[in-house]
Amino acid sequence: MSYYVIYDGNCNLCVTLVQLLESLDKGQQFRFIPMQDEPALREFNITAADCEKGVILLNPDQPEQRWQGTEAAEEIGRLLPVGNVFVAAYRALPGLKWTGDRVYEQVRDNRYALFGKRSQTYQPLYPACESQGCQL
Structure with a gap:
């Protein structure tokens, strides 16, 4: 099963993390959709307002199951080999989750000023969607 990561394909930081x-x-567990791919977003009822809240991770087998922002980053980390150990420690340390959420919000809201904006949307190596639609 693959999860879909919906990311800002114009954000230098976001693209570096996707790469x-x-x-x-x-491409074993994750497929990618840039937030700029409006037809793909429509397939999953994701709006521009949803995208403003940050990265989205969704389970295409159960599209109602989705994570966003730091929750998505944590779930991605948890799904990686030995990532669960780091995510569990991050969640367990008092105040770290709250601080991480605030830092994420600041970076999300200022990502272009902090890291720059690409002139072309990054097209992933492992796309969830091709010209014939998304792999459901």
């Missing part, structure tokens, strides 16, 4: 995840996962 890292692509190199670690090799």
